[in-house]
Amino acid sequence: MNRRVSVPAGALVTEREQAPVSFVPTPSAPYRQHRKAASLMLEPGKPRIGLADQPPPEPVPLPYAFGARVLMWKQDPSVSEIGTRKAFLPGIVLAGPRDARIVYGEPGIAPVSPNAFGDFVTMPDTPQFDAVHTFAVVRQTLTMYQRALAGGDGETPLPWQWNSSIDTAPLEIFPHGLPNTMNAFYSRSQCCLKFGDFVPSGSAERVYTCRSFDIVSHEAGHAVLDGLKPDWLLADNPPQTGGLHEAFGDLTAIFLALSQLDQCEAIVAQTKARLHDKTFLADIAEQFGLALGRSNGLRNADNDITLSEAGTEVHAISQVFTGAIYDILADIFTHERDPALRDDAAVLHEVAGYLRGVLLRALIAAPDFGATYPDVVNEMLRIVGEDKRPAAYRNFIRNRFVAREVVASPLALTEDVPADARLAPGVRDAPGAVQDRRACCGTMNLAEYYGIDHVFDAEVQALAQWCAEHGRTGPAPSRDDEAAGGDRSAEDA
Ligand SMILES: [Zn+2]
Ligand SMILES: [Zn+2]
Structure with missing residues (x-):
């Protein structure tokens, strides 16, 4: 008997603890044994006295259970303590995996079939696991942003760039689409995300960029934003417009992590609820960041860069925006915290959910051509005001972007932002400034956008x-x- 069959999680990685058989339900003999034992020992039997003359109550019919369990990397596999997680994707997921919006690319990894429970539970460090993980991260990213826009009238689909009333083609995913390449990108002309794998110099182990939660969500973020603002990705925009795209990718990775309850709990514990202690952000995804030729991890929120320091270098400019949004998140979290009343992790989950919605709505409201940071900041101020959030929220937004030289404030920063305030730009792009995208991710350097x-x-x-x-x-x-x-x-x- 192969006793590994029951527990795919960590079976290949020796230092990881073997998860108990009940952790990930699989259609295996040990799991069935576990269920039988549990029903004998743990589940109470039917009462034997009374009620015998009465008919049993009608069972309440359960809705047909769409959705699949997936096993995926919780964080980048380079961060050894984190490992795999199981997640539930609440929609119809077919073999591949694929659904209406996201599909596996061909030629590529052969489609993965669900197991007898309808779940995609596969062995870590295999192509099948990579296909499932990559699909799950892209799906979670799209769902997260669709939720941010969903109102009373149900679902709000976010289109891909090429979608129209006659073209509803999905986004294709190629987890192993760039063999021996240090790159990963979103391509509009090929309607796809492609991820590279390579052996870094001086290393014996191959790095798969598709296994990085941050890289996959960053590239999915580019795809989401390109569906909303197709002109922004083109390289002839002002540097700040490019910065918005790159920052949105990095912020997508942060927001996707913060959309997961256990991540919120881990971050609160790691920082003792002081989010301004940002060291943990730099820890995460560092190996992938370095492997892709970047100076730090993909999240880039751990910085105090101002616009005048950033120049025309789009990646540096993006860090200004990412860093400011992160600081605002920390400010709102500190403002809302009340450990006597509510758990910090729940507050963080909620605050991050609100802020990502404000950001997405502000980006949508910003100009379609050549949008700048002040455009987005002013839309954020308007939206937060219309949402009737505390005046402190607006002050946080203004103060953090003033500190980054994005906007200028006519009032002292201790005074409340007036209700109809539109702040003037601080440091602007020089007239005719050209984007320098060299330090950005593969998407920003793809020839098709030039x-x-x-x-x-x-x-x-x-x-x-x-x-x-x-x-x-x-x-x-x-x-x-x-x-x-x-x-x-x-x-x-
Ligand atoms: Zn970046
Ligand atoms: Zn990027």
């Missing part, structure tokens, strides 16, 4: 002219390919 077609067109036209001038006229020998087609490699940018 208008490379125009570069190719110009080159092809120059070639045609040269040919005409040098007597190479007439039809080319049997070729009718599109002139501007072919390989779009980033080096040409």
Whole structure:
């Protein structure tokens, strides 16, 4: 008998404790034995006296249980204490996994079938686990933001960039889509997320970027925002517009972690409820950040960078925004905390949920072209006011963005923000400033967002002219390919 069958969690990783058989229900012999024993020993039997003459009450029919359990990485597997978690995805999840909005890409990892319980419970460190984990993180990201917008009239779908009344194509996921590549990106033209794997120099172990909770949620964040503001991703926008995209990716990773109750509890314990002690943020995903050539982890909230320090470097500019939002989260959390009344973790979960909704609504309300940080800050102030939240919330937003030189305040920071205030920009992009995206993630460096077609067109036209001038006229020998087609490699940018 293979006794491992019952407990996929951690079976391959020796230092992880073997979870008890009841932890992850699987259709296995040990689990059935456990259930039988439990029903004999733990479940009370039916009462034997009285009531015998009465008919039993009609059972209340349970709704058909859609949804699947998945086993996924709770955090990056590089953070050894955290390990796997099981999560419940409350929708219809088909083999792949796939659903109406997210689908496995082909060619890629062969579709994973659910087990007899309808669950996607597979062995960690296998392609099947990677497929399930990546799907689950993208699904949770989309659900999280759809919830933030959901009102009284039910679901609010967030479209992908290409979606229309006649094109409802899902986002494709390629967890192993970039073999031996230190990269991960969202591609609009291919309607997909692709994740690289590689062996870092000086290391024996292969790093799979799809196993990083932060990287997957960051890239999914790009896809969500691109569906709302298609122009923002293009490189000819002002640097702050690019900063909004990159910051939204990093903030998505933070908000997705904070949407999970156990993560909130862990963070409260780790920081003793002082969120301004940000060291834990730098700890997380550091290995992946370093492997992707970045100076720290993906969350980037652990900083005090101001706009004038950031210049035109989009990644640095994004850290200004990410850091300010994180500081506002910490301020609101401190303001709302009341340990005598409510558990800190519950307060953190709720505060983070509110703030991510404010951020998403403010981004939607910001201009479709060339949006800047002050645009978003002013929308946040308006939304928080309309939500009738405490005046302190608006003051936190103003004060943190003033400190980052994003906006200027005509009033002293100790006075309340007036109800209809629209704050003037602080430090602005220089006129005609061009984005420097070198330190950003793969999405921001993808050629398709740089208008490379125009570069190719110009080159092809120059070639045609040269040919005409040098007597190479007439039809080319049997070729009718599109002139501007072919390989779009980033080096040409
Ligand atoms: Zn970043
Ligand atoms: Zn990014």
